[in-house]
Amino acid sequence: MHETASGDLREDPFVRGLLAKLPASARATFSDEQLLALKAALGGRAWGVHAVDIRWTLKFWRWRYYFVLLAGRNRRELSRREREVARMAMALFVAGFITLSTLLGLLVLYLTKSALGIDLLPGFSLGIWGWFQDSFLR
Incomplete structure (x- = not known):
C-alpha cells in the first residue's frame, strides 16, 4: 500500500518519526519516492522503547568499542x-x-x-x- 499524495505519506507514523529526527531544513527536501525507499529499508527495524537501554563506548588505545545492553518484554514470535x-x-x-x-x-x-x-x-x-x-x- 503506497501513499501517493505527499501529505498522506508524511502522516505515516514511521515517516513522521524519521522526519522528526532530522533538521527542519532537511525535512522538506525528501521526495515521496525517497521517503518510501527509506521506509522500506528501515521499516523492519524495531524502534521500540526498552525497559533497560544502556549504551556506552570504551576507548582502547586507537580504537573505540561500543556496548549495548537492551532488555524488555519479548513481543516477537519465538522459534x-x-x-x-x-x-x-x-x-x-x-x-x-x-x-x-x-x-x-x-x-x-x-x-x-x-x-x-x-x-x-x-x-x-x-x-x-x-x-x-x-x-x-x-
Missing part, C-alpha cells in the same frame, strides 16, 4: 529452539527457587527449634545455633 531454551530456563529457575525456599524454611525451623531448647538428637548439634547466636544475637 522452536528458543521456546525449548525458555522452558528449560524457567524449569531451572523454579527448581532453584523451590530448593532455596526449602533450605531457608528448614533453617528457620532449625533455629526456632534450637531457640525453644528442643533437642531432637541428644549430644548432636549442627553448630548453626551457636554460630547464629555469636553472629546475630550478641
Whole structure:
C-alpha cells in the first residue's frame, strides 16, 4: 500500500518519526519516492522503547568499542529452539527457587527449634545455633 499524495505519506507514523529526527531544513527536501525507499529499508527495524537501554563506548588505545545492553518484554514470535531454551530456563529457575525456599524454611525451623531448647538428637548439634547466636544475637 503506497501513499501517493505527499501529505498522506508524511502522516505515516514511521515517516513522521524519521522526519522528526532530522533538521527542519532537511525535512522538506525528501521526495515521496525517497521517503518510501527509506521506509522500506528501515521499516523492519524495531524502534521500540526498552525497559533497560544502556549504551556506552570504551576507548582502547586507537580504537573505540561500543556496548549495548537492551532488555524488555519479548513481543516477537519465538522459534522452536528458543521456546525449548525458555522452558528449560524457567524449569531451572523454579527448581532453584523451590530448593532455596526449602533450605531457608528448614533453617528457620532449625533455629526456632534450637531457640525453644528442643533437642531432637541428644549430644548432636549442627553448630548453626551457636554460630547464629555469636553472629546475630550478641
